[in-house]
Amino acid sequence: MRKNTLYEQFHIIFEQHYNPLCNYALTFVKSEQASEDIVQEVFMKIWENGENIIRADGIRYYLFTAVRNNSLTYLRKAGKHPVVALTDEDVVEEQLLFSGEVIKEVDYRAALNNAISTLPPKCRDVFIMSRVSKLSYQQIATSQGISIKTVENQIGKALKMLRAFAKSIHFWMLLEIFALINW
Amino acid sequence: MEPDIHIANIIGKHLNHEASAEENACLQEWLMADPVNQEEYAAYQSIWQNSDMLLTNKMFDIQQAWTKINTRIHTSGRIFNMHTWKKLGAAAAVITIIAMVAWGFQRMYGPAAIQHLSARYDNQQVVLPDGTLVHLRKGTMLSYPRSFDTKERLISLEGEGFFEVAARAAAPFRISTPLAMVEVLGTSFFVNTAASTDKITVSSGKVMFAEKNNRQHHIILSAGQTATLSGKQFTEGNVTDANDQSWQTGILEFRNTLLQEVVNKLSDYYHVNIVLSDEVKDVQSQLRINVRFVHQPLEEALEEIKLTTGLGIKKEHQRIILYRP
Numbered sequence: 001m002r003k004n005t006l007y008e009q010f011h012i013i014f015e016q017h018y019n020p021l022c023n024y025a026l027t028f029v030k031s032e033q034a035s036e037d038i039v040q041e042v043f044m045k046i047w048e049n050g051e052n053i054i055r056a057d058g059i060r061y062y063l064f065t066a067v068r069n070n071s072l073t074y075l076r077k078a079g080k081h082p083v084v085a086l087t088d089e090d091v092v093e094e095q096l097l098f099s100g101e102v103i104k105e106v107d108y109r110a111a112l113n114n115a116i117s118t119l120p121p122k123c124r125d126v127f128i129m130s131r132v133s134k135l136s137y138q139q140i141a142t143s144q145g146i147s148i149k150t151v152e153n154q155i156g157k158a159l160k161m162l163r164a165f166a167k168s169i170h171f172w173m174l175l176e177i178f179a180l181i182n183w
Numbered sequence: 184m185e186p187d188i189h190i191a192n193i194i195g196k197h198l199n200h201e202a203s204a205e206e207n208a209c210l211q212e213w214l215m216a217d218p219v220n221q222e223e224y225a226a227y228q229s230i231w232q233n234s235d236m237l238l239t240n241k242m243f244d245i246q247q248a249w250t251k252i253n254t255r256i257h258t259s260g261r262i263f264n265m266h267t268w269k270k271l272g273a274a275a276a277v278i279t280i281i282a283m284v285a286w287g288f289q290r291m292y293g294p295a296a297i298q299h300l301s302a303r304y305d306n307q308q309v310v311l312p313d314g315t316l317v318h319l320r321k322g323t324m325l326s327y328p329r330s331f332d333t334k335e336r337l338i339s340l341e342g343e344g345f346f347e348v349a350a351r352a353a354a355p356f357r358i359s360t361p362l363a364m365v366e367v368l369g370t371s372f373f374v375n376t377a378a379s380t381d382k383i384t385v386s387s388g389k390v391m392f393a394e395k396n397n398r399q400h401h402i403i404l405s406a407g408q409t410a411t412l413s414g415k416q417f418t419e420g421n422v423t424d425a426n427d428q429s430w431q432t433g434i435l436e437f438r439n440t441l442l443q444e445v446v447n448k449l450s451d452y453y454h455v456n457i458v459l460s461d462e463v464k465d466v467q468s469q470l471r472i473n474v475r476f477v478h479q480p481l482e483e484a485l486e487e488i489k490l491t492t493g494l495g496i497k498k499e500h501q502r503i504i505l506y507r508p
Contacts, residue, residue: 007256011249012303012304014245014248014249014252015245015249015304015307016304018243018245018248018249019239019241019242019243019245020239022241022243023238023239023240023241023243024238026241027238032241032243035243036243036248039248040248040251040252043252044252044255044256047252047256109233109236109237112230112233112234112237113237116234116237116238127234128238130199131231131234131235131238132235132238132239136199136201137196137199137201152192152195152196153192155192155195155196155199156189156191156192156193156194156195157191158195159191159194159195159227159230159231160191162230162234163191163223163226163227163230166226166229166230
């Protein structure tokens with residue numbers, strides 16, 4: 001089979017990753033325009049760097065790492081505080097934020113979205129990168145300069161907190177149903 | 184039972200397909216220990232999948248962004264540094280594709296005005312000059328004019344595509360396939376052309392499905408209907424299996440489905456050959472599968488099947504075999 005030209009290869013990478021990368025940047029910068037600008041700059045960079053990067057196996061790792069770094073730089077320049085540096089010691093169980101909170105949203109997804117945004121910042125950073133980029137634990141660890149064990153713990157913690165949250169929604173939905181019946 | 188952080192970590196690794204054999208065994212043991220744990224696991228899985236979709240659900244304008252990038256690339260001059268042999272390679276490939284598909288309507292538009300493309304990945308999207316959106320399955324070849332005729336919008340397709348056709352009453356939208364001519368009377372539908380059969384599935388609107396060399400011989404399909412043309416014979420039916428469109432939606436859903444059927448669908452979707460060993464075939468009527476895959480890699484899908492059936496998986500001579508360990 002014919003090998004793609006560099007330009008074609010670049011176009012394929014662009015088509016496959018543009019949307020997830022913009023969504024990823026959006027989780028940091030909260031502005032669609034800024035997200036697109038950041039991602040487009042990253043693509044210009046890889047085009048300028050040429051063959052070695054475009055044909056590399058780790059292109060996805062490179063793209064997500066670059067978008068994360070540039071998003072954090074953008075926030076720093078805008079005077080907003082990005083995620084605090086994560087150290088390996090920082091894996092102490094934090095108390096569950098959600099217990100006893102009254103949740104009105106009945107839409108599970110809207111509620112889950114809300115729950116993800118209220119995860120502790122470091123935990124959220126690791127969890128979101130994992131879900132959007134589909135990178136391996138090792139790649140996420142290298143990308144964020146943390147240990148693989150920390151990635152494992154943070155993702156486990158995120159899952160556990162989100163699960164507790166999902167249960168509390170269920171609980172409150174049941175309560176509302178009981179309230180209706182009693183009424 | 185509330186799983187401790189240890190189990191949550193293992194579930195995370197398992198869902199990311201990174202758990203070691205030891206961790207998978209530990210997970211399996213936990214799952215088998217109590218049916219409640221299986222529900223708990225399903226809840227985790229749902230969180231995992233829903234997070235995926237939630238975090239990437241915003242659609243950015245890829246087309247517009249590419250136009251911008253493309254302009255910047257071409258003004259930066261790099262594209263012209265391409266080696267000459269690469270340029271020659273590209274030209275030769277285009278000619279091959281023209282030779283293969285464009286015979287039908289080159290007369291009509293002239294060769295220079297036709298755009299040819301071959302989808303390089305599943306669900307590649309193309310916007311035609313009239314605004315019609317086409318989703319193509321990997322390997323599908325599509326040819327269309329750079330600008331449409333005023334009386335007819337004619338394109339050619341080999342492979343599998345989902346069409347959302349722009350309304351334009353004065354110029355009917357026609358798709359020429361190796362066997363058939365499909366004319367769109369309304370909006371969205373699937374076309375699947377295989378070696379000896381063509382299959383159309385209509386999601387909305389109306390479509391006329393005609394034999395290529397004898398257009399008088401045709402049928403009209405409405406939303407929810409599907410038909411195949413094999414030889415000169417049309418077979419009509421109603422759409423019952425949403426998994427037929429899984430290459431476009433990325434969703435495979437099985438409800439109380441026989442294992443053999445699940446395995447056939449997975450083979451088709453992932454372009455692999457999955458088979459049941461003889462002793463599994465004998466008992467497979469007792470194995471019914473309930474599972475939903477959303478954009479999952481093959482390894483993960485197999486892992487789920489393994490977990491829910493207790494079967495083993497091995498690879499032999501390009502085949503993936505499900506067996507009873």
